[in-house]
Amino acid sequence: MTLRVLALAGGLALAGVGPALAADMILHGGPIYTGDAKVEALAVKGGKVAFAGSLAEARKAAPGAQDVDLKGATALPGLVDAHAHLMGIGFRELTLNLEGSASIVELQARLKAWNAAHPGTEPLSGRGWIETHWPEKRFPTRADLDAVVPDRPVVLTRADGHALVANSKMLALAGVTRDTATPTGGQILKDAAGEPTGMLVDNAKALVSAKVPPPTEAQMREAARLAVNLYAARGWTGMHNVSVAAKDVAILRDMAAAGTLPIRVDNFMDLKEAGEVLAKGPYADPTGLVRVDGVKLYMDGALGSRGAALLAPYSDADGAGLILTPPDVISGALDKARAVHAQIAIHAIGDRGNRMVLDAYEKAFNDNPAGLAAARWRIEHAQVLSPEDKPRFAKLGVIASMQPSHAIGDLFFAPARLGEARLKEAYAWRDLWDSGAHMAAGTDAPVEKGDPLIEFYAATYRHDLKGYAGADWGLDETLTRPQALAMLTKGSAYAVFRDKDLGDLAPGKAADISVFSADLMTVPFAEIPAAHAVMTIVGGRIVYDARGK
Template structure:
């Protein structure tokens, strides 16, 4: 059993034989604050997997006989929180490979790499992910020389936390045939030193030069990654996830888990374009259990801000260039036309202000014969991170959903001022501006880029300080959301973003009994206590899929 699996077993997610059996049946929840949305009630009745009653405890006991009595003992219940943007398989593989999250320096990264190599001997390429250089004392990207110093005789690829850049050692570059004469593919960069030699850093589409040389995971590894990811998410209080950049094989694995009754959370999928054939042929569809759905297509307009791949309208404040366009305009336009014909959703990654404008323009053009149809299609922009002032009102006007990740701000704002400059920083992470404009908003994590913790997202959206309580003078604290607004983004917003608001998003009678229970009342506790709380129970469709009571 891996370290992660053992931890999940101890936390109540797993038994030694696999997922703990989901406990189902009628139940009455009481003994702590219960929020049906913005409304707080004393008790909640669950019957046949749905909410049957919300109100006084005395009345709740009259609704159903012989129900399981769940005393929350002060814990707080909320509508099921749904991560509106995550990479399911990436979350699982983060737990199975070298996890560099939190590396404090290049020296520490080297030590972690050396130890992992020693513990996992072999000749096959070694992979890791999660480093981010913005806090490092060295104040630079790692290089192939840094990796060569500890692992010179085995290919190594270490991906940056945002997934938009990687560093490879000399052995990996040689295996991939990357030299000083290699031309970067469109939408990619090969960083070079003053002598013109590759440093080992490959950005965005250039990553494929080495990733193509890494053997694909086996079926068994993929199934383990899926199990790890969904069990981890249930243990954090999530009742669902919108998984993006999904392969057809990923969906098949989830379908198998749902059929076997081992999928604890709901998963909505946005496919890679190359794996969207079934979707484009028959439109959105679901597995027989309804736990797995295929909703749309995920595309990339630009790169990430940290690796300077985000497409900007003006050059970066701290470097030359305006970023990268990752997908050719004709490919995007063709995908939009096909998605519209199939009644499928589109979700496009856009971080820079130029990237966001290009997506808004493309969406508007795709529906130029029927502008109202765009709002009805509920197409999305993933991240919507930096938006020029003239483009902010277009989200509400066009009906485009802003699918955002609050935790990006409390991490990115250590380097975003340098990348953007003071004036343009005001365009970034504009949650309050978009909310006030009337835009539809959904909140997610972008895990494994971020940890994937709903409590961190809620804290970031409402407080906008880092996890140590620090906020710089230029961090835009006026862009915070109220607690009810943040809860709505994680519940109603996520449901609306996949056409599920009739069944999910709040705990009014008749809706699915998807419930997230936390040790703290997120609506009232001091901000500092929000990220230190934990999930107590996760209920999906009236079934207890995670239970940490008494642990």
Template structure:
């Protein structure tokens, strides 16, 4: 798998560097413009010059490079409306625990990684999720100690809102039975009152402060790798959440060198978002790198029981966590309203979502039209009270949602929430029915970051093996056309770029995703096994699979 990703990365970056931007003509497969299906598409000077019959397309772009799709299907460029670019890259550079099937599997992977990377420095990994494990519990420091006892270890849960540390890491950080959890965080403890090694949300900072950060070269490599992986999966762009200034500088440097294969819209972390909060959005001249606004956090995640709920969890005590003080959020919103910076706030639980909607409404008190024009966003919007569902459309707030969360979370969400609250869980169709704007994404590296998985989950609402649980509310699946819009025109609107991106109509930028099957007609089991064939950004082929 690592070798395959490395080859795809190299191909994507080589294409981004060498692509001449020549005129193109696509034919030989279904071409979906976002408005119609056409026989051929002509591209001149990086923009769509014609969409329609093949003979007319050839007249519109004489001498163009003709690309025979050989039955593959082309679409407006798929854009991941919520991802973490450097995290995607670091996932390829550190211990990747995606797919770990049990605590024993996690322990074995950690032991093998330690043996392959000897030393005394701390080991980091990410991607585990315990909800389907036979042990039916979180891992503990004792589990990790069995694999690695002589050096610190930190393994972050897939959602990024919890981690487990071994005893060496807890000792290094000074976390003991007497350590108080910070506001907005939890230190899980055993029956004897000793820390288990599991730290939730803001408590994670207790150990992360003791892990040396990667150096500048590693951080730049993570951005480069993440962008290459995304081009190879068929994405033409992403909205990069909680970005740092260093990330943006790296993206801009890569873009100037012709080495950035996908477009990146950045939403800065609150700690590093002072400039955009003061002066508003900005974008480089080539349209490859933008800074849209800031990303904040209201609550935690459902899997680690940090999502803020209106009533207690069905399977545990407590109602979750508010991880950012309300006054801090209010101050950021006031600054953003003045500067025109776009705001995106993470909210998963029904209480977390209500608080965000309330805060947005209060920030624009007396001027609802201005709130709609601001296009502020709620990231995830996973669990909604039925009375809050229509508020997204009424307020003009964008629901930025990740379909793959549903096909994973719905294995444990019924236990966390109980049957009544599932009525507002992952409610894509209900939100669309109210007229809300939806932007689809993946939240990678929390999820894999595959546009085909996101489309499949949105339109089919089954797991990748074709299974669906009794509480999965199949009526919340969307149509294929709606799923396509969630991943194309939806992100374009969410980033204020709907006039140039999101559809393949004449005059728009030629960002094109080509997949091995027609997503609008293929059986769903074929979509789950499909792959990206070609990725075109601004008329340049930045990725092309061997065929």
């Protein structure tokens, strides 16, 4: 079968993404890390690892297998993004991408250009701006958007997905005025005169997002295709897809059946879409590539938009954040999930939000504390933790699902939000690791880029991509390279009950392999983000191949 070459927005060419048959193969000619050892060669038979060790013995283990010379590239156990939003990644390529906007002026320029290139009267959507580096030192407003697109509804979502700005046309379409009641768990920011600025935070976003026409079936399928192929091309062999709709799962199942899904996708459903998994428990498609593991909920908001729920007020503003989901709704979901052995993953960023989740989990299993560890329930982000709550992850068996790249971006504004004392308790990877907690690493894409190399770099070096580390950067919380690799492999596998089949390259496990141009375990830190994926293998199928390119 001829492999397709897919050209994506942004000029990235993805070579060799598409359906392929599992093949017996012998990998050699570069460093091979199994997750527990470094070996000369790896033999793959029937989609599984047959042998890891010397080249001579590997050839005996798989006689007649395809010879794969790494030519100096490095093979690792398949890296799995433990927290991403698949459709958001795809739609980032299909809508106005505001990542990297350096100012309100640049945001306006991008908006104006996109509007000119996509004329019409329907609402215009975009995502990816973040104001923390801007010279204006403020959120954008509806007046900023009106200045360039006054005659068409516009809604632009912040990079973290927890806030948006709408222009006057969009606010009018949604009926948002100075008298609009603020939804529970949300904020409508207002100016000195009491008028909405256009900024809506967390649960208030729905006031305008409900007026944006939903994507068509064709657009959803294209977004899914773009996302999974992009992930294969970055070296990911799998993804934990969170806040998922039933339609998304149906599309992924169709792709798997057609042989066009290159990676494994574990899904945590949005609560309103979780009826099936809460009724019958986890389930999978016939190929095993698409699984529905449980439910994703939100306890609080994000730190950047001051929605993260803190135990004490923010250091740079009034208020202590937002609780997005009523406690009784969360407890009801926990009880249903426990009854059918479904997993729970709850977003919690602030120290108050994290404590509330830990308390809720403990209460849900108050009659059987050991059952909580067996359930492998998760906290997504776990960014700011009080000292007394850090040991509770290991004690209760709760998984900390964290995103290293948040620390090298958030720490430009986190000191102001948290103050010095609380900042020392944030992004505490080493503290949690040393406590014995189970940890998994992800990206939160499209909040972040979705690049495993950036996550590995951030976890082990904790400097920004220009090599800068501030005085309050928390460099004592860095992980060793083996620890970072474990979070992206063994940790991700454990977090979805796949540790018997995935997570390392021991004989008998699935041949999920990520191959990179640089040896992430030895090269200077600065060289890690500059590397690239050379090959991605999932279950013995080469789903991405850039050798010779």
